[in-house]
Amino acid sequence: MIPFRFSILDAIRLIACLWFVAANTGFAAEYRVAHCLKGCPIEMNAGNQLIARAIYALSFNSDRGAADWLAYRMRPGALGIATSLSRDWVDDSDLPGLEQTIAVQDQSAEALGLIRARLIPLVSVAATPYWHEANLLSASTLRTVNLDRGAWSGLEWSLRNLVNRRGDVYVVTGPIYGPEPDTSHEPATAETDLPVAFFKLVATQSGALSVFRFDQAFGVYLHHCEARSTLAEIETETGLQFFPDWERAEFGRETLDTQLGCR
Structure with a gap:
């Protein structure tokens, strides 16, 4: 029998990424990704690869x-100064x-x-010690310079201030490709994958929730508060169901808008 080798680094990474919740019967078990508040988004494309x-x-x-x-x-203890850190993109060995x-x-x-x-x-x-994971190409996207250095950056700054004052918050972010999700499952082209x-x-x-939607053409002079949206709008455009384990009646009654600099 070939011995199974599991390094200390592997163990730390697994503990950081996953919660293990044993079920009441037999050997059944449920795995929850700790980064996802009340469950990871449910999506239509069953062929996607979940990477934790x-x-x-x-x-x-x-x-x-x-x-x-x-x-x-986002945790207060994770925030830091990135001036001396490499910003070079790194290929992802999980995705040849x-x-x-x-x-x-x-x-x-x-x-x-x-x-x-x-x-x-x-x-x-x-x-x-895992800051380099932010440089992996699989965690990248394509944005306009005006958006990246304007309102998007402004929201990030407000988020860090919020975390320093209040404590942990959970973030889910991603791209939108059109007013309706693509259900064709056809390979994307250079025009459609942007x-x-x-x-x-x-x-x-x-259960407090704030939602933002930024068009690529969002003006560099605009404040991030002008990009506020609703969960229903984002779910319609992306085809994703967010926070699936949360009762909708109990979720989103309060927002973080004021604490993020919005009136």
């Missing part, structure tokens, strides 16, 4: 060559061939004025 890492979880859509969503928990797909996407993106950007900000995980917008959901254990 130390600082986030994501659902990778191989047809598009990009993540449909990425979930992470992704680097070539990314190269094709970047060729199309350059002509449209898009840049490769992170779904999880480096500064939000800079104080962890996001037209992005969503960011910010929630707490108590």
Whole structure:
């Protein structure tokens, strides 16, 4: 028999990523991804690959060559200074061939004025030993410079202030490709695999929720509060069901808008 080897690093990573909840009968068990508050998003594309890492979880859509969503928990102790950290993109060994797909996407993106950007900000995980996971190509997307350095950056700054004042919050973010989700399951083309917008959901254990939707053309001079949206709108556009284990009647009664600088 070949011995099973499980390193200490593997153990730490598994504990960081997963909760194990034993069922009451037999050997049945349920696995929950700790980065996803009240369950990871439920999606229509059953072929997606769920990847759980130390600082986030994501659902990778191989047809598009990009993540449909990425979930992470923001903690005061994880925030840090990223000035000295590398920002070089890193190929993902879990997804062979992704680097070539990314190269094709970047060729199309350059002509449209898009840049490769992170779904999880480096500064939000800079104080962890796993900050390099934010540089993996599977956790990247294509955004306009104005959005990335404008309202998107402003919301990230407000989020860090909120976490420093209040404590942990959970974030789910990802691309939007059109007013309705694509159910064709056909491989994406250079024209269809570019996001037209992005969503960011910010929630707490108590059920407070704020929802934002940013068009790629969102003006650099606009405040992130002008991008507020509703959970229903984002679910309609993406085909995702967020926070599936939460009773809707108990969820979202309160928002974090005021604490994020919105009136």
